[in-house]
Amino acid sequence: MDVTAPAHRLSAAVSAASRLLPARAGLRLRAGAGGLTVAGSDPDLAVRFDCPATTHTDGSVVVPSAPLAETLRMLDTDLVRLVVEGSRLALRLDNARFALPLLATEGGSFPAEPPLVSEVDGAAFASALRIVAGTASKDDPLPLFTGVRLQADGDRLTLTASDRYRMAVARLPLRAPGALDVLVPAALLTEAARQATGVVGLHLSPGRFGLSWPGGLVGTAVLDAGFLSEDSIPSGAVDTTVSLPADALAAAVRRVGVYAEDRRVLTLEVGDTQVRLASARQDTGEAEETLKAAVLGGRTSPSFQARYLLDALQAFAGEEVVLSIQPGMRACILRAAEPGEVALTYYLMPMLPR
Template sequence: MSGPLPTVHVMTVATSVAAEVAMDVTVRTSDLAEAAGNVVRLLPPRLLDPVLAGLLVRAEPDGLVLAGTDRDRAVRLRRDATTRLAGAALVPARPLAATARALDAPDVRLVVEGSRLAVRTPGARFALPLLDLDAHPGVPEPPEVVGRVPGSLLAAAALPVAGAASRDDTVPAFTGLRIRAEGERLVLVATDRYRMAVASLSWEPVRGGLDVLLPSALVAEVARQVSAASTVEVRRTGSGADRVAVSWSGTTVACGVLDSPFPDESRYLPSTVDCEVLVDADRLAAAVRRVAPYAGPFSSVRLEVGDDALRVQGSDPASGEAEETVPATVDGDPVARVFRARYLGEALSAFSGSAVRLGMRGVHQASRITAAEPAANGVDLRYVVMPIRPR
């Protein structure tokens, strides 16, 4: 054998820099568990780079900051804490979140001990390896505020709309949720080409405009977390809006926008229908759910409109057949349409607790679902579901 030996790259934790890392802080266990869990849920679940899979823990004189990033998304959370020694450490995010969630002590102490971050409670110690803090890209400061919205309204609008987005990332645009400002209204739109949800809610514009396409799964997770926040600040960078962030209650989440064309929802929201049915959303959704097991491998249910009822039918040679009648008020000529049970059921679930108007047009044209009465919170939700060709 001749020539130099090949170079071997070995991934290690940051034991060489451990001596430069110091930190000692005490925080409420519930605050740590909630914050670490939120970071884990807001970042992608599988990050191959151990540094990006790490959680940046920074003890500051006025509290504890937890942060993480995958270079596209960035999350920063601040919680009250008692700091004995300010400093920062980078540790594996998921083990820290799991450890904090399992603890039953009211407070927990985080202290750097050599090449480990010790998680201490009375009678227990858990030690996580330190990752290379210098290799972490850091979490930038959030961009400027363009508007504000109550957290409860954002959650009420974003969660049903995000459910209409595609789970298939083959066409990235349809995995996104479009957020557009129209004066003092904020419009949210998502579609997977077979259905579309549109919600409009009031907001307080501050400066500039807003028209961005964001990952729907991230928007949905943010919506779940902001539901109790009195105010959510919406932020964006520059006129190009290549990054958007939302801030609430000591938390900031930022991400890049999806650069894809998105359909104009006005083309798919019918202004007139051939038949409109007034029906209780929960009763119809329950009927669809019970009939669906009899609807064959494609789970296609048939809605047949009578004079004062809506019949939900399903049949398949292998599964059998089912029919359930739901009371309804009908305006227009009786019609029959076939829908995917899951799409129709999810659309109806978005209006749970209220009556809806189901408007149907031609056999190959979109059917719309709207609330029978305006929502008390002012959120205007409209849903469009495409019927399928009868077999």
């Protein structure tokens, strides 16, 4: 194999693949008439990224991903030449040379692409995913809560995730009707969406899901999606709604939260035309702040963990947010007063006041 590639484009492709694959995974580099392809896989995951290149001699090699990514990241050059020299892959520059060992040829194989189900706008998908994936659990012993459920029914795609204390649900349009219902690891899905540009393809085959975009493909094994459903959260007992700017409420939560106890629990006292935030901490004092709000329904005083409330409000930054409050320990439902292309619903469980 002998190929010349733009250093920054190759670095981006190798870095993206390295972040998705296990640390010790090998990467297959394949040079051909169409340029250079970077690919890798393990039993659960397969990735592929394309890079423009000038191929002098066709070929395919497998090399360690970590040193290749680190070397390319530090290069200060426009072009890099990759040449097989015996049992090494040499990275040649005008004034330097780096050589990586070749690994067994059976590693880093190209992923099989599941059939295309539908397509979605990449920017809208990434925006929705940033919010929804943030509510997935980071606790690996509970793998079923570490995923994002993707459901396509007709011309809408629904994304759902929960860590048992909160749930986020986003809906956005599909470019073509499709059928899909899978639970995908949230961390992997977020990283893949970060790389995606333009129109993103949604792929499905038994037990596997894939995302594709111009120059990239990520495929993964899926989890059991059946249990994670918005329908499992009671939402028909709303007796108070509060509407106010999300940014103003978030800023007040940050200020008042400084005075909360270790659990950072804040109380929202809803009046006729206002919301009063209050917290107290024995060693630092107490705080309260009042905001004007449009209130419909009776007075109520739910309590929330401050950081979870902030996460929810940040999803509605720059918008008017509507809090639909249910009595007792039922979830509070947050929505934008005027939803855009991505319609977001955020469920936040209240806390018992101290």
